[in-house]
Amino acid sequence: xxxxxxxxxxxxxxxxxxxxxxxxxxxxxxxxxxxxxxxxxxxxxxxxxxxxxxxxxxxxxxxxxxxxxxxxxxxxxxxxxxxxxxxxxxxxxxxxxxxxxxxxxxxxxxxxxxxxxxxxxxxxxxxxxxxxxxxxxxxxxxxxxxxxxxxxxxxxxxxxxxxxxxxxxxxxxxxxxxxxxxxxxxxxxxxxxxxxxxxxxxxxxxxxxxxxxxxxxxxxxxxxxxxxxxxxxxxxxxxxxxxxxxxxxxxxxxxxxxxxxxxxxxxxxxxxxxxxxxxxxxxxxxxxxxxxxxxxxxxxxxxxxxxxxxxxxxxxxxxxxxxxxxxxxxxxxxxxxxxxxxxxxxxxxxxxxxxxxxxxxxxxxxxxxxxxxxxxxxxxxxxxxxxxxxxxxxxxxxxxxxxxxxxxxxxxxxxxxxxxxxxxxxxxxxxxxxxxxxxxxxxxxxxxxxxxxxxxxxxxxxxxxxxxxxxxxxxxxxxxxxxxxxxxxxxxxxxxxxxxxxxxxxxxxxxxxxxxxxxxxxxxxxxxxxxxxxxxxxxxxxxxxxxxxxxxxxxxxxxxxxxxxxxxxxxxxxxxxxxxxxxxxxxxxxxxxxxxxxxxxxxxxxxxx
Ligand code: G6P
Numbered sequence: 001x002x003x004x005x006x007x008x009x010x011x012x013x014x015x016x017x018x019x020x021x022x023x024x025x026x027x028x029x030x031x032x033x034x035x036x037x038x039x040x041x042x043x044x045x046x047x048x049x050x051x052x053x054x055x056x057x058x059x060x061x062x063x064x065x066x067x068x069x070x071x072x073x074x075x076x077x078x079x080x081x082x083x084x085x086x087x088x089x090x091x092x093x094x095x096x097x098x099x100x101x102x103x104x105x106x107x108x109x110x111x112x113x114x115x116x117x118x119x120x121x122x123x124x125x126x127x128x129x130x131x132x133x134x135x136x137x138x139x140x141x142x143x144x145x146x147x148x149x150x151x152x153x154x155x156x157x158x159x160x161x162x163x164x165x166x167x168x169x170x171x172x173x174x175x176x177x178x179x180x181x182x183x184x185x186x187x188x189x190x191x192x193x194x195x196x197x198x199x200x201x202x203x204x205x206x207x208x209x210x211x212x213x214x215x216x217x218x219x220x221x222x223x224x225x226x227x228x229x230x231x232x233x234x235x236x237x238x239x240x241x242x243x244x245x246x247x248x249x250x251x252x253x254x255x256x257x258x259x260x261x262x263x264x265x266x267x268x269x270x271x272x273x274x275x276x277x278x279x280x281x282x283x284x285x286x287x288x289x290x291x292x293x294x295x296x297x298x299x300x301x302x303x304x305x306x307x308x309x310x311x312x313x314x315x316x317x318x319x320x321x322x323x324x325x326x327x328x329x330x331x332x333x334x335x336x337x338x339x340x341x342x343x344x345x346x347x348x349x350x351x352x353x354x355x356x357x358x359x360x361x362x363x364x365x366x367x368x369x370x371x372x373x374x375x376x377x378x379x380x381x382x383x384x385x386x387x388x389x390x391x392x393x394x395x396x397x398x399x400x401x402x403x404x405x406x407x408x409x410x411x412x413x414x415x416x417x418x419x420x421x422x423x424x425x426x427x428x429x430x431x432x433x434x435x436x437x438x439x440x441x442x443x444x445x446x447x448x449x450x451x452x453x454x455x456x457x458x459x460x461x462x463x464x465x466x467x468x469x470x471x472x473x474x475x476x477x478x479x480x481x482x483x484x485x486x487x488x489x490x491x492x493x494x495x496x497x498x499x500x501x502x503x504x505x506x507x508x509x510x511x512x513x514x515x516x517x518x519x520x521x522x523x524x525x526x527x528x529x530x531x532x533x534x535x536x537x538x539x540x541x542x543x544x545x546x547x548x549x550x551x552x553x554x555x556x557x558x559x560x561x562x563x564x565x566x567x568x569x570x571x572x573x574x575x576x577x578x579x580x581x582x583x584x585x586x587x588x589x590x591x592x593x594x595x596x597x598x599x600x601x602x603x604x605x606x607x608x609x
């Protein structure tokens with residue numbers, strides 16, 4: 001949540017700051033701002049409500065110059081969206097950009113007001129910058145010590161970058177509960193919330209660890225850990241390319257990411273195959289093998305789209321592996337007294353690996369009696385990955401659209417491969433493994449061919465784009481797919497969409513059915529289809545507008561529209577059936593003209609509880 005970029009260099013960095021902060025808009029886009037120290041050692045601060053484009057407009061024709069600077073894109077928490085609340089915040093010679101939440105900000109604000117500080121915003125960030133200023137004024141010590149002494153008084157999670165007009169050769173970065181990465185250049189160094197913002201200037205990165213404070217100069221970096229001891233952190237060479245973060249021929253990132261799925265699925269499968277004949281997780285060693293052999297229960301925790309992927313895997317764990325599996329939304333998991341099942345293994349799922357709710361759930365689980373824990377994430381250096389016993393990556397590539405698509409399908413691939421591996425270990429034979437590898441290998445091509453149907457989906461989308469409500473129905477393993485389909489529509493087109501298990505319709509939602517209520521039914525030909533047909537009849541009899549996704553001819557009524565799906569093996573059907581729903585949501589939003597990659601009020605990486 002919120003994006004931070006900063007640089008200390010020997011050249012003018014205005015274009016770098018603007019370009020890079022735009023790359024972080026996926027983290028929040030309520031307002032944005034930047035601050036530079038110019039050649040006269042004066043602070044230049046420009047802030048704007050709205051997307052980074054508004055900030056760019058404000059900087060045009062201003063001939064801005066600065067070798068050191070900070071920038072920020074905001075997702076509002078403390079204080080409404082306004083110019084006053086937009087970062088950077090300033091206290092005399094100190095400037096700050098901050099990501100996170102300070103829980104005791106009210107108390108500190110009252111204290112600082114008594115000391116004579118005048119507040120210009122409602123943010124908790126302004127509390128931090130005045131506190132640092134007060135600490136330095138009080139002790140007369142260095143800015144670093146003032147920062148350190150202030151941190152002791154803060155309660156919450158934060159990452160921040162501090163700039164001082166009295167010392168224009170360095171920046172101070174603090175990382176606690178929210179990620180910060182240092183990009184290493186030649187006689188210049190950079191800081192950002194995500195390496196994606198720095199790919200156009202470097203390939204070498206240092207990820208700060210929880211509690212780290214770094215002094216960043218153009219030629220030198222010094223990092224202190226939470227005990228205030230100097231530490232060396234590993235330099236990572238990234239193989240991500242700047243081009244990977246571009247839209248290419250597509251109008252929106254979400255469109256690009258939907259159409260990239262055959263490739264990201266294939267990459268993920270290949271990554272975990274050995275000689276194309278067996279599943280091999282390099283990261284999982286003897287310890288995990290032993291856990292898999294003995295585990296009797298799986299607990300999965302996640303949020304949003306990742307939660308839906310976890311829900312699908314519950315059906316796989318139970319129906320294929322015979323292992324009881326519970327799935328819970330992370331914020332709920334950490335909001336109640338927990339009873340840990342016997343021999344239970346804890347799994348978290350998160351595209352970003354930074355979702356605060358999921359991280360907190362992991363921290364709670366680590367104190368409980370689980371056999372161990374595993375994170376499934378798309379981000380190799382994320383907090384979740386670092387804090388977990390072990391991890392598996394989804395290899396989806398950079399995902400920028402706020403509405404998750406390729407992360408979801410690659411999470412499903414990893415989960416299915418994990419279920420399969422556990423079965424092989426428990427049963428000490430690999431027939432199922434061989435069968436599932438075969439099914440998985442043909443999936444990317446089936447999806448690629450299916451994209452030819454996108455015209456049909458576009459036509460349905462046009463008919464649905466003026467609707468106020470929609471219902472999505474699924475049965476069994478397709479119920480979480482209905483949930484994910486409804487979530488996609490809600491997120492990017494703002495149509496109120498709900499998902500129900502098909503069989504639950506008669507227990508309430510049937511009352512909503514009329515000619516204005518489109519009902520999307522996911523009904524692949526399987527052992528449940530006859531039951532679903534009955535539900536379809538019930539809706540048809542009440543004048544509902546029905547769209548069915550199925551590989552079976554369903555001739556119930558002329559009013560029913562069928563999107564004919566090709567045959568797909570039942571096991572991977574959920575991975576396949578989400579594709580038309582993602583496309584449907586995308587084309588509905590396109591018809592409505594919403595900002596698909598940056599839907600209102602949302603952010604891709606939610607680092608606050
Ligand atoms: C946010 C995003 C969703 C995402 C959820 C979980 O709400 O807008 O698209 O599914 O976070 O994110 P994670 O990174 O933990 O998968």
